[in-house]
Ligand SMILES: Nc1ncnc2c1ncn2[C@@H]1O[C@H](COP(=O)(O)OP(=O)(O)OP(=O)(O)O)[C@@H](O)[C@H]1O
């Protein structure tokens with residue numbers, strides 16, 4: 001079934017047709033997998049990590065040779081929660097495989113048996129594990145690894161937002177995981193994350209257990225010259241015309257940041273009828289609209305931020321990208337208090353991900369939020 005709008009923004013992946021480029025990264029990832037190398041995939045938020053992993057998993061060469069699992073640790077705050085997500089991911093994938101396979105899972109992963117329940121109404125078994133059922137998370141982890149390793153078909157496990165593990169309250173979880181991962185002979189991994197500093201620390205710091213244990217792959221924006229024909233063709237299929245000038249306007253304002261570009265294209269496509277041609281003015285109107293729609297949430301968020309952080313956010317939004325926020329120059333130019341006030345405000349904004357650092361420059365993580373701040377507080381257009 002084809003999607004209502006070909007510019008996908010609510011899920012990470014539909015099919016090849018709606019997925020633009022990433023040839024190099026797809027080939028690199030596939031080569032890593034087929035050669036038994038684990039990968040660490042890093043990009044800013046919303047650049048397309050999960051989409052890339054889904055795309056790779058959907059390729060025949062992978063789908064035909066591996067059992068694939070994806071777990072997202074974004075919402076996991078402890079080892080027990082991680083086990084819960086892992087258990088659910090595996091049992092979900094077994095549902096269609098029949099009762100025997102599920103029973104085998106629970107034979108090997110005895111510690112999760114409390115979640116294996118018989119529904120007396122339907123007579124079906126189902127996995128209904130609650131956090132409270134996970135009493136021995138370390139045993140569960142060991143059993144799950146044994147289970148994956150015992151599979152006839154090799155397993156491929158993608159762990160998203162891996163850096164969460166570093167904040168788990170239990171001790172030595174990274175060490176424990178590293179030990180299991182290292183022992184695997186039949187299970188391969190892709191670890192991905194967007195908190196660059198944390199991911200770098202985990203994989204590039206000699207004192208960390210995962211040091212140099214994976215091949216790194218960094219994801220940047222999709223190439224503009226490849227993104228344009230992809231988008232224009234999808235418009236053309238519906239009799240809509242997207243000129244290069246309009247596309248450039250979108251791409252340039254957003255530096256090609258995937259989710260945001262997809263979002264604007266989705267809106268633009270949705271407003272046009274067959275026979276219509278996009279104009280730069282209509283693109284600008286969509287940016288205005290998207291920022292206005294978000295303004296309620298942005299206002300709320302902004303009002304909860306301390307004054308010194310607000311001032312810094314306004315200064316960053318005004319300049320778009322800032323390479324030396326604590327320099328006297330930047331502080332004076334933006335009438336901020338002092339470099340030390342900026343430093344402490346920046347620390348908080350960076351840690352709570354309101355601000356991102358890429359290639360040694362700081363910017364506001366949510367690009368639409370940045371436009372809104374600029375419009376409302378920095379006297380600038382979008
Ligand atoms: N190559 C692509 N072509 C078209 N759309 C894409 C592509 N890659 C990602 N997208 C779309 O961009 C959006 C963001 O992608 P995705 O969820 O994969 O990013 P992410 O890096 O995993 O984000 P997060 O950091 O929030 O986990 C999704 O809506 C997805 O459908």
Ligand SMILES: [Mg+2]
Nearest residue numbers: 049050051160
């Ligand atoms: Mg993701």
